[in-house]
Amino acid sequence: MSKPRASIYKRYIPAVTPPPEFSGSAYWLIFHSGKLLVTETAGITGIPLLPALEQLSMVPLRTLYLGTFEQLPCYAAQVLEETPEPEGMAFRPLRSLYESLDEDLFHLAGKGIQMLAWDETHQFCGRCGTATVLAQTEHSRSCPACGLVSYPRIAPAVITAILKDNRILLAHSPHFVNNMYGLIAGFVEPGETLEDCVQRETMEEVGIKVKNIRYFASQQWPFPHSLMVGFLAEYESGEITVDGEELDHADWFELDRLPVIPSPVSIARKLIDWVVEHHS
Template sequence: MEKQRESIYTRYVPGLTPESEFTGEACQLIFQSGKLLVTEPSSPPGIPMARSLEELAVTPLRILYLGTFAGLPCYASEVSAEAPEPPGLAFRPLRSLYEVLEEDLFHLAGKALQLLVWDGNHRFCGRCGTETAHSLTERSRICPQCGLVSYPQLAPAVITAILKDNQLLLAHAPHFQNGMYGLIAGFVEPGETLEDCVRREIMEEVGLKVKNITYFGSQQWPFPNSLMVGFLAEYESGEITVDGEELDHAAWFPTDQLPVIPPPVSIARKIIDWVVEQQSESGAAADKEL
């Protein structure tokens, strides 16, 4: 259903161990308290390239090899909160680079951040407290004492476009900026299917029942470790009721009269754009028949 963009895996090859014979520059994804080190004042900002972190005058707390992107090795590293910015480089919140970095690089940076957070949180075994070690065969940390294996964790969430005739339900949350409206979203709970979660979140947030739930597409979302799974659903019954906490307003909008909506790189916007395009094509076809 989704107009599929080219997969990052056409250029990115995951890996655990770098090739020893490679001596060229590498892509250095360096984080400080969740902020990514980028080139400045270049426009747009880019990811620094260097043979080693020493070249950038960076001392890492931890470093992970990610694999190769466009044939170049990629490393994720974290520095202390007190580490100074190297000359010509600056730490910027990853969210602020949302539509600035090339999309594949943004997703790779998101992967790097999620793995660094996981790696830092699982240095010690959650069962016996022993210091863990990296596996040599898969992305995990293993306790040498009790054998507990810890894998990077994802929190799946659903995001759904609700359709009613030629209208789309959009909602505003108190933390949304610039009057933006978005789709209904929420995290999957234990014991739920994705479709169960769609129904529950929509009922909880706007008091509506939906039907004909269909899959649209997915997007990784590294804030902090989500996987957004997009759906379409048709309105079945109910009146819009918001709780005033998670959402402060929701309404039906004609697809040709939408308010401010999420930026293009987000899956929310991809779903909305697809819906608008479908409605436009349907309208054009109806006019042709007349």
């Protein structure tokens, strides 16, 4: 299967509260509207290293401590959309930074944007409406009135490369740009395993059955808060049928004659590239 990437935890130590006596610079993951503030110097993209956000004359809407990255504190902060860009820095869409930003920092930024979104949408208790309190020992918000505890949301989804006679099943959705084709994917529902989800999503989207389902790899996907779990599977039976709405076309493609496929940022592309490498 795929070669696993080195764990982010070789460089990153998660934590909830910052070190009390630290006085140096820290990594600041500063967001607004899904965009991350990055430094751009001599063609190199990085994350601002600052002793405090005030150095950039920015006032955060919210700030969360994430832990240490390469032994330096790391914070995620949300600022107003109209916040000006400091000289030598720019707000860039997070997805566009995958190939230019250090991979571990990209994944840490993904955690930061998800944590900020969770914090913003859980300021009040979903049960009784009371203002919640941020915990000091874990990433959670609790209700002081009824005791309900809310944790950051993660939505697991499966994505599957399906093979038949050295051809791969690719599908097109009406909202895909540049006539791109992708793999069959969908969110896991309550009461089903990941493998169940592969079976159900494949039947729902293209009307076929699959067999020999095998785990490939996973990828955090902070758009907005998914965990993509990749699988390989083989065609078992059935004829391709699409609903014309979620998908408007799907077909089996020869591995040397693929249409436009997803960019290298996605696990979909990693699955497709693996299939091409091992089945061509």
